[in-house]
Amino acid sequence: xxxxxxxxxxxxxxxxxxxxxxxxxxxxxxxxxxxxxxxxxxxxxxxxxxxxxxxxxxxxxxxxxxxxxxxxxxxxxxxxxxxxxxxxxxxxxxxxxxxxxxxxxxxxxxxxxxxxxxxxxxxxxxxxxxxxxxxxxxxxxxxxxxxxxxxxxxxxxxxxxxxxxxxxxxxxxxxxxxxxxxxxxxxxxxxxxxxxxxxxxxxxxxxxxxxxxxxxxxxxxxxxxxxxxxxxxxxxxxxxxxxxxxxxxxxxxxxxxxxxxxxxxxxxxxxxxxxxxxxxxxxxxxxxxxxxxxxxxxxxxxxxxxxxxxxxxxxxxxxxxxxxxxxxxxxxxxxxxxxxxxxxxxxxxxxxxxxxxxxxxxxxxxxxxxxxxxxxxxxxxxxxx
Amino acid sequence: xxxxxxxxxxxxxxxxxxxxxxxxxxxxxxxxxxxxxxxxxxxxxxxxxxxxxxxxxxxxxxxxxxxxxxxxxxxxxxxxxxxxxxxxxxxxxxxxxxxxxxxxxxxxxxxxxxxxxxxxxxxxxxxxxxxxxxxxxxxxxxxxxxxxxxxxxxxxxxxxxxxxxxxxxxxxxxxxxxxxxxxxxxxxxxxxxxxxxxxxxxxxxxxxxxxxxxxxxxxxxxxxxxxxxxxxxxxxxxxxxxxxxxxxxxxxxxxxxxxxxxxxxxxxxxxxxxxxxxxxxxxxxxxxxxxxxxxxxxxxxxxxxxxxxxxxxxxxxxxxxxxxxxxxxxxxxxxxxxxxxxxxxxxxxxxxxxxxxxxxxxxxxxxxxxxxxxxxxxxxxxxxx
Numbered sequence: 001x002x003x004x005x006x007x008x009x010x011x012x013x014x015x016x017x018x019x020x021x022x023x024x025x026x027x028x029x030x031x032x033x034x035x036x037x038x039x040x041x042x043x044x045x046x047x048x049x050x051x052x053x054x055x056x057x058x059x060x061x062x063x064x065x066x067x068x069x070x071x072x073x074x075x076x077x078x079x080x081x082x083x084x085x086x087x088x089x090x091x092x093x094x095x096x097x098x099x100x101x102x103x104x105x106x107x108x109x110x111x112x113x114x115x116x117x118x119x120x121x122x123x124x125x126x127x128x129x130x131x132x133x134x135x136x137x138x139x140x141x142x143x144x145x146x147x148x149x150x151x152x153x154x155x156x157x158x159x160x161x162x163x164x165x166x167x168x169x170x171x172x173x174x175x176x177x178x179x180x181x182x183x184x185x186x187x188x189x190x191x192x193x194x195x196x197x198x199x200x201x202x203x204x205x206x207x208x209x210x211x212x213x214x215x216x217x218x219x220x221x222x223x224x225x226x227x228x229x230x231x232x233x234x235x236x237x238x239x240x241x242x243x244x245x246x247x248x249x250x251x252x253x254x255x256x257x258x259x260x261x262x263x264x265x266x267x268x269x270x271x272x273x274x275x276x277x278x279x280x281x282x283x284x285x286x287x288x289x290x291x292x293x294x295x296x297x298x299x300x301x302x303x304x305x306x307x308x309x310x311x312x313x314x315x316x317x318x319x320x321x322x323x324x325x326x327x328x329x330x331x332x333x334x335x336x337x338x339x340x341x342x343x344x345x346x347x348x349x350x351x352x353x354x355x356x357x358x359x360x361x362x363x364x365x366x367x368x369x370x371x372x373x374x375x376x377x378x379x380x381x382x383x384x385x
Numbered sequence: 386x387x388x389x390x391x392x393x394x395x396x397x398x399x400x401x402x403x404x405x406x407x408x409x410x411x412x413x414x415x416x417x418x419x420x421x422x423x424x425x426x427x428x429x430x431x432x433x434x435x436x437x438x439x440x441x442x443x444x445x446x447x448x449x450x451x452x453x454x455x456x457x458x459x460x461x462x463x464x465x466x467x468x469x470x471x472x473x474x475x476x477x478x479x480x481x482x483x484x485x486x487x488x489x490x491x492x493x494x495x496x497x498x499x500x501x502x503x504x505x506x507x508x509x510x511x512x513x514x515x516x517x518x519x520x521x522x523x524x525x526x527x528x529x530x531x532x533x534x535x536x537x538x539x540x541x542x543x544x545x546x547x548x549x550x551x552x553x554x555x556x557x558x559x560x561x562x563x564x565x566x567x568x569x570x571x572x573x574x575x576x577x578x579x580x581x582x583x584x585x586x587x588x589x590x591x592x593x594x595x596x597x598x599x600x601x602x603x604x605x606x607x608x609x610x611x612x613x614x615x616x617x618x619x620x621x622x623x624x625x626x627x628x629x630x631x632x633x634x635x636x637x638x639x640x641x642x643x644x645x646x647x648x649x650x651x652x653x654x655x656x657x658x659x660x661x662x663x664x665x666x667x668x669x670x671x672x673x674x675x676x677x678x679x680x681x682x683x684x685x686x687x688x689x690x691x692x693x694x695x696x697x698x699x700x701x702x703x704x705x706x707x708x709x710x711x712x713x714x715x716x717x718x719x720x721x722x723x724x725x726x727x728x729x730x731x732x733x734x735x736x737x738x739x740x741x742x743x744x745x746x747x748x749x750x751x752x753x754x755x756x757x758x759x760x761x762x763x764x765x766x767x768x769x770x
Contacts, residue, residue, distance in 0.1 A: 002484070002485075021517060023517070044625075053436075053438045054439065056516060057511070057512050057516040058512055058516040059465060059467050059513050060465065060467035060469070061465075062465075062627070062761065063466065063467075063627040063628075063630050063760045063761045067628075067629045067631075067634070067760075073642060073643060073646050074627060076761070077476075078466065080445065080464075080465055081462050082444050082445035082448075088462045092477055094484075095477075095480045095484040095486055096480050096484075098484035099386050099480040099483035100387075100483070101483070101623075126442070127443055127444035128445060130443075130449070132408070135442060239460075240460040240462065241459070242447070242448040242451050242452070243457060244452045244457065245445065245448050245449050245452045246452075257457075257458060371448065375452075376445050376448045376462070
């Protein structure tokens with residue numbers, strides 16, 4: 001694949017933006033990326049979104065946003081892979097540039113989830129699971145993840161508090177991210193006393209929904225130079241893999257096969273190993289997913305993910321810094337936007353723009369975005385040059 | 386862009402498939418395409434679909450279908466551009482192959498629309514329009530097209546019966562297509578007496594919804610040879626363009642600017658002119674759209690589209706054969722699948738497999754798929770070699 005680079009990034013704060021429309025929050029991120037890139041036009045727009053038909057009554061979000069952004073007559077399309085929609089749109093944009101069909105692609109992930117009452121959003125999120133084989137039985141999306149976590153704790157002998165470091169690390173890092181939804185330090189005690197959602201997942205195991213949009217502009221790498229000390233951020237690898245959509249159909253529901261496949265493909269493509277990754281923005285929708293991602297991507301042995309948290313390996317100074325800007329847990333999880341927040345945050349790290357949460361000398365960053373309970377997984381490796 | 390070719394095609398009959406699930410109808414088309422191509426595996430799956438979150442309660446349709454088709458661990462994603470979703474997925478598949486990221490892409494367009502009562506489908510289809518500026522005012526999707534047709538008749542002096550040939554031609558051709566939803570010859574008298582839907586659009590101006598899926602497999606052109614007299618069908622051009630999503634925001638609501646832009650781009654890319662097109666599968670969701678597409682793509686002067694019907698130019702023996710397998714009007718319009726039905730039908734024509742509706746000596750075919758009221762438009766030119 002032709003080498004591509006990221007020319008600009010933009011994002012909105014994640015929150016309850018009842019005063020702004022779907023158009024407006026997406027535009028904020030898109031215009032910020034264009035300003036950061038120093039361009040006033042792009043050739044094509046790729047929008048990652050999961051819920052706008054259900055929550056906003058709006059389809060063809062590609063054209064909808066192109067219209068708002070003044071990209072009339074330009075190519076525009078929406079890409080959807082449940083909570084993996086953001087990275088799926090990013091990969092579609094990459095392939096458009098790499099194929100030579102377009103010179104520049106603006107990719108925006110967006111979700112507006114808080115304008116409706118909680119009941120609707122829970123039902124909408126359940127469309128990420130298998131409608132025929134899972135949802136029909138009455139299980140919610142968090143319920144599916146709870147079953148996985150319960151089994152994992154049983155199988156490997158972990159107790160609930162062993163997952164606390166994932167949440168504590170994410171909350172600590174979000175304190176310094178002005179775009180994060182939650183700015184609140186937490187402790188093990190608070191983690192253990194938090195309200196139960198679906199046993200054993202409590203409120204502090206789960207990421208909060210939110211309204212937000214994040215964007216990046218992709219161009220051919222030969223069009224970008226490192227300027228004034230700001231490094232050029234290139235896309236060193238991109239991969240997408242899937243698994244059965246229903247969790248019960250998997251050979252092993254405790255292993256993220258699609259994370260393993262897509263990460264392996266990326267390591268080969270980028271010529272790196274897991275130990276070379278300086279920053280890993282993983283998909284911590286629930287604390288159990290942090291453990292499973294770390295294991296599938298080669299950072300921990302099977303069943304040993306929580307150990308990385310307990311041994312302080314995942315903090316900014318550790319060997320595997322994760323959720324450096326707050327992760328899904330504390331930055332927030334506007335589902336179709338999340339994959340693009342991860343890309344934007346890795347770029348911030350590689351540019352050295354993270355202030356208090358900067359990982360020293362970060363040169364290689366990985367982002368992994370998950371749709372469904374491990375069903376659609378996209379991995380990207382970015383490098384600073 | 387690297388030259389690509391179509392290795393296999395498949396489709397299901399369009400109808401009310403209450404006895405088959407969303408998985409099953411998609412699988413039928415996908416497996417038929419794989420059998421036609423003589424392959425038992427592909428590298429990636431691109432699904433075009435608009436309504437499954439709303440009608441089937443199912444998101445991440447890429448992974449959902451990959452799972453059913455046994456494509457575990459393979460890349461899979463859904464692409465959505467309202468009724469243009471099928472061709473949008475086709476273009477995404479093209480770019481994936483052309484970028485070198487995958488060697489083969491299976492593209493399936495699918496929609497299952499008849500399992501719910503009519504009211505829900507009308508509301509679901511309205512998500513193709515602008516939720517804030519159009520739907521909020523109470524207008525339905527057919528209502529928007531009715532306003533355009535009313536204005537067109539007023540502006541250019543046509544009467545309703547002048548649009549009859551579009552519908553008559555489509556119905557006549559569908560008689561010979563076993564996959565078509567409607568097998569019923571119609572006359573001008575019947576056309577004029579048909580029940581009104583939204584003045585001036587009556588039942589025979591409008592395409593019927595339905596359940597259906599259509600698929601194609603894309604590979605690099607150098608991997609395909611013309612075999613045993615069956616020509617190689619290559620993708621000579623692909624383009625996507627957009628317009629404002631709300632009809633009232635356009636400079637001229639009676640001109641499909643995005644059809645013009647995408648067709649112009651395709652003509653240049655393929656090195657042809659409109660007169661070189663042997664078959665044109667256009668997006669006749671409503672009879673007015675046939676007229677507007679013919680004008681925007683250079684087959685008729687502004688305001689003169691209906692003349693092509695009245696002068697018998699659009700029939701199988703005419704200079705611009707359209708809707709040769711029944712078009713949206715009589716083959717049926719399972720919205721997210723339609724763009725792929727058009728591609729499949731053009732391939733059938735270029736291979737000379739259309740029997741009674743074969744266009745003699747068809748070598749160059751064009752398909753144009755429209756999302757919304759002209760908002761997302763994708764054009765493809767295929768050639769037999």
